[in-house]
Amino acid sequence: MIDKIQSKFREVFNSAQPEIVVRAPGRVNFIGEHTDYQEGFVLPGAIERYVYLAASFSGKKEITLYADTFGEYFTTSFTDIKKQKGAFWYSYLLGVAHFLQIPVKGINILIMSNLPAGKGLSSSAALETGAALLFKRLFNIKLNDLETIKICQRAENDFVGVPCGIMDQFISLKGKKNHLLFLDTRSLDFSYYPFPQNASLLVVDTGVKRKLNEVGYEQRKQECETSVKILKKIYPQLKTLRDLPPEPGEWEDFLPRPLRKRVKHVVSENNRVKETCKALKRGDLSRVGELLVESHQSLRDDYQVSCPEADRLVEISLKAEGVYGARMTGAGFGGSIVILCEKNKEETVISHILANYRTPEGEKPFYLKTSLEEGACEL
Ligand code: GLA
DSSP, X not given: OHHHHHHHHHHHHTSSOOSEEEEEEEEEEEEOOSOGGGXXXXXXXXXXXXXXXXXXXXXXSEEEEEETTTTEEEEEEGGGGGGGOSSSHHHHHHHHHHHHTOOSOOEEEXXXXXXXXXXXXXXXXXXXXXXXXXXXXXXXXXXXXXXXXXXXHHIIIIIIOOOOOXXXXXXXHHOBTTEEEEEXXXXXXXXXXXXXXTEEEEEEEOSOOOOTTSHHHHHHHHHHHHHHHHHTTXXXXXXXXXXXXXXXXXXXXXXXXXXXXXXXXXXXXXXXHHHHHHXXXXXXXXXXXXXXXXXXXXXXXXXXXXXXXXXXXXXXXXXXXTEEEEEEOSSOSSSEEEXXXXXXXXXXXXXXXXXXXXXXXXXXXXXXXXXBOOOSEEO
C-alpha cells in the first residue's frame, strides 16, 4: 500500500515523495450501542480497513487536499479554514487542523482509503485521528492521546456538526491487535479484552446508507437528556443514565413512553457490555452470542434505531451454521451488522448470507471478515 500511496502522491501533487504517511483504522462496535453519550460502557475494536494520509510541505501559504476516492482537490488559505465547516469530505480534516491551531505553513495532503464511507464503520473518525496524527508529527505538536481524541471529537461535534460521542475517535487511536477495547466513557478508563482465538468477526453492510447528521441520532440523544431531567426529581444525584441501577425500579413508572423504552435500552445495554466482558473472560461464546442478539433486540424494539434491512440480515445470519450471535453495529438507521461465528465457518456464513440477502438496490451486500488491529500510526 505504501508504494501505491507514494506514487499517487507524486502524481497528484507533481512533487517528490511525501514526508509522512499515516494510517487510521475504522471500527466495529462489538457491543455497547448508544451508551457513549450517557457516560456508559462500550466495547469496540479497530478493523483492518484504513484511511491513509500522506503529506509534505508545499512552500505555499495554503492547504491543498486531494481525495483519491472522489478524484477531487480542495484548497483553502489558513485564514479561511474556519469557513469550511459542514459535513463535506474536507471538513473532517480541516476541523482537526482548526482545533489543533496548526501553524501557517503550506501543505499538500493526499487522502486514500479502503474503508468505505456510509457503512457505519467510522470512516469519519478515522479521517480525524489520521489527520491529528499527521499534524502532530509534521508540526511537532505535543498532545497526549486523550487530548488528541478529544480534539478529534470536537472537530466532529463543532466543525462537522455531528453530535457524536467519544467511542469512534477513541478506538481509532487506541485500537490494539487482536483485542477489543472496553471503555468507560465517564472516567475514560479503558482496558483490552483478547478476541477469542476460536472465533471470527464478520461485518456485513445492509446497503442502506446512513448519515450521522440525520435527525434520528440527535433525537435519541435528546430523549436521553430529557429522561435525565425528569428522573432527577426522584434521583437528585443522577448525572447521566449511567447512574441508574441495572434492575428496573421506580424510574420505570416515572417516565412516559417512549422515554421509558429508551432508558431501558441504555441501562440494559450497559449491563450487557459488562456481561459480555465476563463471558469473554470465561470463553463462553454462546453467552456472548446471546448478549449480541439481546442487544440487537433492544436497539430494534426499545431504542428503535434499527431498520428492516438490519433486522433481516441479523435474522438470516442467525440461521447460518456456526453463528454465535449478530447485531446491528454503530448508530443504526442502516449501516452494517456485526457477526460472531466459529473460526473456519466464515465462508459458510457468508455464502448463506449472499444466498439470502440483497441490498435495497438488489445487489449482493458488501462484507468483511476482519481481524482486530492497532490504532492510528505512522507508516
Ligand atoms: C456513532 C457515534 C458514536 C456512538 C454510536 C452509537 O458511531 O459516533 O459516538 O454514539 O454512534 O453507539
